[in-house]
Amino acid sequence: MYCSAMHELVHDAWDLYDRAESQAHVVRPSIPILFFGDSEAYKHSGRRIVTVGLNPSRVEFPEGEPFRRFPVAASLRGTTRLTGFYDRYLQALNQYFNLDPYSAWFGTFEPLLAGLRCSFYRGSRDAALHTDLCSPLATDPTWSKLSGAQRAGLEQGGVTLWHRLITYLQPQVILMSVARRHLSKIRFAVLTNWRTIYELERDNPYELQHCLLDIGSGRQSHLIFGQAAQKPFGTVSHANKFDIGQRLAERLLDATKGAVNS
Numbered sequence: 001m002y003c004s005a006m007h008e009l010v011h012d013a014w015d016l017y018d019r020a021e022s023q024a025h026v027v028r029p030s031i032p033i034l035f036f037g038d039s040e041a042y043k044h045s046g047r048r049i050v051t052v053g054l055n056p057s058r059v060e061f062p063e064g065e066p067f068r069r070f071p072v073a074a075s076l077r078g079t080t081r082l083t084g085f086y087d088r089y090l091q092a093l094n095q096y097f098n099l100d101p102y103s104a105w106f107g108t109f110e111p112l113l114a115g116l117r118c119s120f121y122r123g124s125r126d127a128a129l130h131t132d133l134c135s136p137l138a139t140d141p142t143w144s145k146l147s148g149a150q151r152a153g154l155e156q157g158g159v160t161l162w163h164r165l166i167t168y169l170q171p172q173v174i175l176m177s178v179a180r181r182h183l184s185k186i187r188f189a190v191l192t193n194w195r196t197i198y199e200l201e202r203d204n205p206y207e208l209q210h211c212l213l214d215i216g217s218g219r220q221s222h223l224i225f226g227q228a229a230q231k232p233f234g235t236v237s238h239a240n241k242f243d244i245g246q247r248l249a250e251r252l253l254d255a256t257k258g259a260v261n262s
Contacts (some may be wrong), residue, residue: 032136055136115246193211
């Protein structure tokens, strides 16, 4: 069972969906996706790692079989939000990586997560979650092709919801690989200056940058940012991603275990 704070987050995600469902750029039929991954396994993980995108892909709801990835949620749309509603919805999210995940996209994070000894999938020591900064709603067209007004409308509630979710999840590390301009949407207090924590030497050098955030409730989180390509960390090889994950673990988690895990 989940606490009331999680149910409030679910309630507000569905409110955003209900208000936007009639808009042509919101995928229909669909559901809001508050997060991707097993939140129960995450809750019991020694390392709490969260990845960040912008909003769910339209691919999450395949044409002809829109609830293939979230079968438990197929009957939730239009139903009364009683206690069982919230638990079934969260069950649908928790099962995502055990059924039919969009692995072509999420797989780009996995080598980096493996270096951190965690994964979206079963079998790892610790479970990671994926979240979306701008909106929990899938759109068609994709985010970059929406109009400015459409993006602003979705961000109005979506960005606030993401901050509340992060405060609830209390991640130790937040991995973010999007266009740099989206960093301005993060409202948490920045406690340290940005600094380069990893540099991949090549003709076009790739840098990972770090700062420390105050995520509320007396907690701090390491924000790691790397420029995206078509996919998160898209210009970095799997081998380099694994090395990055190992180095992040050594520098941010293993070296400060007592402080970070407190």
